[in-house]
Amino acid sequence: MTTMPYAHDETDDQNPLDTVENIINANDWSFDRQGSNELTVGVEGSWCQYHLWFSWRSDIRAVHFSCAYDVKVPDKRFDVIYELLARMNERLFVGHFDAWREEGLIMFRHALLLNKQSDLETDQINTLVEIGMKELEKFYPAIQFCLWGGKSPEEALEAAMLETMGEA
Numbered sequence: 001m002t003t004m005p006y007a008h009d010e011t012d013d014q015n016p017l018d019t020v021e022n023i024i025n026a027n028d029w030s031f032d033r034q035g036s037n038e039l040t041v042g043v044e045g046s047w048c049q050y051h052l053w054f055s056w057r058s059d060i061r062a063v064h065f066s067c068a069y070d071v072k073v074p075d076k077r078f079d080v081i082y083e084l085l086a087r088m089n090e091r092l093f094v095g096h097f098d099a100w101r102e103e104g105l106i107m108f109r110h111a112l113l114l115n116k117q118s119d120l121e122t123d124q125i126n127t128l129v130e131i132g133m134k135e136l137e138k139f140y141p142a143i144q145f146c147l148w149g150g151k152s153p154e155e156a157l158e159a160a161m162l163e164t165m166g167e168a
Helices: 017-026 075-089 122-147 153-160
Strands: 031-033 038-044 049-057 062-069 096-100 105-113
Touching (some): 017 031, 049 122, 075 122, 075 153, 105 122, 122 153
Antiparallel strands (some): 031 038, 038 049, 049 062, 062 105, 096 105
């Protein structure tokens, strides 16, 4: 494998999380900035509270984004959840779902690799958050069916992806 040289001084004074913070302020969301390279945001979704986390890695010029459900997965259910997440990931074009067993969390994750100037456009972050939230909303019922409804991953996805037509 070949590695590309990288000059650290090119981006030391540029932090894309400042752009993210401006977007968060414009949406009037509450957030916490844990130093210059990390911030967290709480956003109310249709199903539950979502925890957004942004981090900046200047060494690889990447903004990492994760958005977690406010749901704790019992340790004994992780085998089923891992299978469900694999099936959910098959349906995604951008990002992926992941689980952090120690914290009991399920989240959507994606990273944006930036250019040498570490340019980050407002539209990039808005689109990323929109996609993440949309995917979380879409798959929330499947996770609930699997965790608490006793459904298999296949049954949970089938039930959650059922599209209703017309009005009752």
